[in-house]
Amino acid sequence: MNTQSQPTDDLRDLYRELILDHARSPRHFGKLESTSHQAEGINPLCGDKLRLYLKIDADQTISAVNFEGSGCAISVASASLLTETINGLSTERALDYYANVVYLLTGVDAANPEIRLDLGKLKALEGVREFPSRVKCATLAWHALHSAINNTNDTVSTE
Amino acid sequence: MTGQSAKKSKTDDSDWRGSFPALHQEINGHPLVYLDSAASSQQPATVIAAVQTYQECSHANVHRGVHTLSHRATEAYEGTRDRIADFINASSRTEIVFTSGTTDSINLVAQSFCRPTLKPGDRIVISHLEHHSNIVPWQMLCEQTGAELVVASIDESGQVDVSEITDLLDERVKLLALAHVSNALGTVLPVKEIIGIAKTRGIPVLLDGAQAVPHLPVDVQDLDCDFYTFSGHKMFGPTGTGVLFGRESLLEAMPPYQGGGDMILEVSFEGTTYNDLPYKFEAGTPNIAGFVGLGAAVKYLQCIGMQRICQHEKELLEYMTTQLSEIQDVRLIGTAANKASVQSFMLADIHPHDVGTILDHQGVAIRTGHHCAMPVMEYFGIPGTARASLALYNTRDDVDALVVALHAAHRIFS
Numbered sequence: 001m002n003t004q005s006q007p008t009d010d011l012r013d014l015y016r017e018l019i020l021d022h023a024r025s026p027r028h029f030g031k032l033e034s035t036s037h038q039a040e041g042i043n044p045l046c047g048d049k050l051r052l053y054l055k056i057d058a059d060q061t062i063s064a065v066n067f068e069g070s071g072c073a074i075s076v077a078s079a080s081l082l083t084e085t086i087n088g089l090s091t092e093r094a095l096d097y098y099a100n101v102v103y104l105l106t107g108v109d110a111a112n113p114e115i116r117l118d119l120g121k122l123k124a125l126e127g128v129r130e131f132p133s134r135v136k137c138a139t140l141a142w143h144a145l146h147s148a149i150n151n152t153n154d155t156v157s158t159e
Numbered sequence: 160m161t162g163q164s165a166k167k168s169k170t171d172d173s174d175w176r177g178s179f180p181a182l183h184q185e186i187n188g189h190p191l192v193y194l195d196s197a198a199s200s201q202q203p204a205t206v207i208a209a210v211q212t213y214q215e216c217s218h219a220n221v222h223r224g225v226h227t228l229s230h231r232a233t234e235a236y237e238g239t240r241d242r243i244a245d246f247i248n249a250s251s252r253t254e255i256v257f258t259s260g261t262t263d264s265i266n267l268v269a270q271s272f273c274r275p276t277l278k279p280g281d282r283i284v285i286s287h288l289e290h291h292s293n294i295v296p297w298q299m300l301c302e303q304t305g306a307e308l309v310v311a312s313i314d315e316s317g318q319v320d321v322s323e324i325t326d327l328l329d330e331r332v333k334l335l336a337l338a339h340v341s342n343a344l345g346t347v348l349p350v351k352e353i354i355g356i357a358k359t360r361g362i363p364v365l366l367d368g369a370q371a372v373p374h375l376p377v378d379v380q381d382l383d384c385d386f387y388t389f390s391g392h393k394m395f396g397p398t399g400t401g402v403l404f405g406r407e408s409l410l411e412a413m414p415p416y417q418g419g420g421d422m423i424l425e426v427s428f429e430g431t432t433y434n435d436l437p438y439k440f441e442a443g444t445p446n447i448a449g450f451v452g453l454g455a456a457v458k459y460l461q462c463i464g465m466q467r468i469c470q471h472e473k474e475l476l477e478y479m480t481t482q483l484s485e486i487q488d489v490r491l492i493g494t495a496a497n498k499a500s501v502q503s504f505m506l507a508d509i510h511p512h513d514v515g516t517i518l519d520h521q522g523v524a525i526r527t528g529h530h531c532a533m534p535v536m537e538y539f540g541i542p543g544t545a546r547a548s549l550a551l552y553n554t555r556d557d558v559d560a561l562v563v564a565l566h567a568a569h570r571i572f573s
Contacts, residue, residue, distance in 0.1 A: 011517060015513075020572065047528055047533075047543045071542075072510035073509070133516070
């Protein structure tokens with residue numbers, strides 16, 4: 001039997017090397033001991049579950065960020081990219097990234113951010129847009145970030 | 160697709176496949192390979208046509224009008240009840256209660272059979288492999304009554320231990336509620352043996368037959384169960400249809416589940432006289448078109464014969480299990496000796512959702528996740544599985560396409 005079936009362009013776009021790399025070797029992974037803010041994100045239908053830890057200094061700088069949990073390649077890679085992106089930023093700028101990423105992933109006009117940022121590596125996530133059932137995997141960590149910065153301490157659910 | 164050229168086995172029956180219009184389409188440029196019937200099965204053309212004909216020619220409310228359409232609707236709706244009573248060998252049509260699905264059927268038993276008499280210290284016994292719909296209604300019931308929910312364990316293969324269940328069945332147990340076939344693992348439980356033990360102790364037994372009825376011959380008198388529940392949409396019928404079989408003497412003694420029209424004989428503000436079985440449990444206008452479709456689905460199954468379907472799926476499941484186990488890094492979840500229609504698995508350390516997305520892009524539809532059986536996933540220490548589930552319309556070609564798609568997933572992540 002021929003077991004060679006080539007992935008389509010859409011699929012290659014979804015599982016880019018950068019995404020797979022972050023999924024296999026997530027950055028800033030593990031619990032952060034001295035944390036000032038944290039939030040949990042769950043995707044009840046998928047079972048994805050992650051907790052985001054932030055250390056926010058008095059001047060509103062995010063001086064440390066980690067996450068732990070389990071999920072699919074898309075949710076883990078997105079969380080990993082998040083930690084790389086926002087580490088060292090002001091909370092205000094981190095929230096700008098939140099808005100930009102959600103807009104990148106959903107394309108919903110209502111989510112169109114006032115400030116457009118160069119998303120750099122985060123652009124690797126744009127392939128997710130072609131997979132509606134996976135968008136919430138990619139947004140999970142970002143919603144948790146929003147919740148953590150706003151100090152709601154709520155569990156963020158994609159449902 | 161390369162599988163198309165594969166030689167058909169003698170059990171592959173293309174006539175069956177040909178009866179299902181939804182199977183003959185392309186998904187993402189590939190012929191659809193539907194391996195998610197445990198979640199919901201496709202419908203044969205006869206079911207689709209029966210619903211359409213009913214809507215076009217016979218629709219009216221049931222049990223009410225003197226006019227012709229109401230009579231036709233009632234005949235069609237009640238005809239399904241007769242057919243189902245025959246299909247599962249109930250002793251009387253009055254033992255067949257129509258519900259919206261298995262979940263509704265189980266909730267009905269929890270609230271109507273158990274709740275009026277359950278008290279603190281009483282027990283309900285279930286197993287570790289149950290679907291959430293055979294867990295949560297009992298948890299709610301226990302919260303309402305102070306009774307205790309006791310869970311019988313499973314082993315590494317995904318099978319229950321009859322001797323453990325036997326030990327649990329003491330005088331405190333007021334109901335034993337078990338899956339006939341596990342939706343997540345495919346395990347066929349030794350329900351007849353267990354029911355035999357429960358009977359000697361006077362403990363009533365409910366079976367969740369949602370994953371059994373489309374795949375195995377089911378005879379409720381032979382099983383000697385007290386309640387048997389199943390869903391129309393997993394047996395080639397429409398969604399929103401379900402059945403509760405209940406032993407007549409038990410149903411007679413139970414109060415109504417919901418109040419409303421159709422479940423009464425006489426209503427005044429001083430009091431209401433409830434209708435006879437099974438109408439006492441069918442308040443409000445039912446899903447008439449859905450049950451007309453379900454009747455057509457049962458007719459379809461009876462025409463083929465459940466024994467033939469069972470044999471076809473048994474051989475196909477063995478083929479699928481063998482093919483999957485030959486793929487590098489596949490871990491089979493659910494390896495009981497007696498299984499039906501379902502194989503759960505993990506592919507290397509790839510999350511099941513990633514597997515599912517990659518398979519979908521090759522036209523292969525499987526279910527990924529916890530399959531509404533989170534305690535099962537917890538037992539195996541995994542967030543979820545990929546689950547391929549078979550129905551009568553699947554063939555070896557479908558399994559071959561699954562294998563090809565899994566190799567592609569493996570390559571992307573390797």
